Amino acid sequence: MPTPRLGDHGERIAVAYLTDAGLRVLDRNWRCREGELDVVAREHDALVFCEVKTRRGLGYGAPVEAVTPAKQRRIRVLAQRWLAAHDEHAPEIRFDVVGVLVRREGPAQVTHLRAAFS
Template sequence: MLSTSELGARGEHIAAAYLTDAGLRVLDRNWRCREGELDIVAREGRALVFCEVKTRRGTGYGYPVEAVTRVKQRRLRVLAQRWLDAHDEHAPDLRFDVVGVLVRPSRPALVTHLRAAFS
């Protein structure tokens, strides 16, 4: 059985592959600053996309995408601004997506991608 950190890393790997297959270009993964961490930063056309990835083994505590609370959304907005301050990337549109990964035994992971999940 995967540890929690291994499960999270696996989910982020699955999410990055999913986003790449969907046409997004991943710019950064696991970017950290004092306030926290951004899981994935990507570009899709004219938009910079900040993706929060949530991975679960089951739905006993709800679906993975439901774990992004208003508090987490506020933190992600701050982290996005920190990332923008630290990088020479510009885009007319900023978007916050949530990618939920449900890891299922003996079956492919179930990926849910909520585009523009919050603003």
């Protein structure tokens, strides 16, 4: 599976996982000049910005390890842009990371780090 399709596949798995966990997805693949937010969701009083990372193996580390401090800073900026463009308000803002490890056989392994960074 080519890398762009792998990422799309991982995002579909992550959205299903988040929805099953009770989050309501508000937006997917939202883009602006500075980049893209993978998933924006709501969980009770929290507005959740989720970065999804998908990998086929652990040769370069777990998928969640790919969210570097630089990537975290960019996601914070993108979240500010998303909030400015939408009429959504919440007393809590949270940044989650969802790692999806796609295996050749068997189901994908999903790791959900709540409040992975602030």
